Amino acid sequence: NAGVTQTPKFRILKIGQSMTLQCTQDMNHNYMYWYRQDPGMGLKLIYYSVGAGITDKGEVPNGYNVSRSTTEDFPLRLELAAPSQTSVYFCASSYGGQGPQPQHFGDGTRLSIL
């Protein structure tokens, strides 16, 4: 199993450009998440989804959009890139059964906005 796959691994954007960070999982997990990681700040939740067609805002959603048309895919969209969005982005997924389930993470996308 590939687990959670994120593409691209690295990207440099200019201010004002847009891009989509791709995330796909092959574990048939209902729940998917997007985090950003900044040095010394831990992980901040951007958006999450509990199933296809359902998305919710996390702690830091401004400047981002998501969609969940299938169980497998959960893309993250940056419409107008800003320097404050320079970060490492992680996608994760978990089984949505009874009780808390551990999250499985991708290897991240390192994004620089110049």
Next chain:
Amino acid sequence: AQSVTQLDSQVPVFEEAPVELRCNYSSSVSVYLFWYVQYPNQGLQLLLKYLSGSTLVKGINGFEAEFNKSQTSFHLRKPSVHISDTAEYFCAVHPGNTPLVFGKGTRLSVIA
């Protein structure tokens, strides 16, 4: 709101010495606690979890953690560290119906 405090941002330790990484949480509901490890340029991997039952939880790579409800703590320990344990460690609380809340991380540096 639930929160997690990792009391040390960096912990240097000599190889084969013991280590403790501290984590305190706040929650008004039943909690489920996790420790994750992040090796350089990788995503997070689950080390161990506490859901219920025995307060001493054993995880991978020789790590263990103890849930202490009265002190609202979930400290991570290893009796003898290796160079390969150099990584960032994250404590996280699962409040129930909402996603995980992560601490800011502790960078463990093992010195030869």
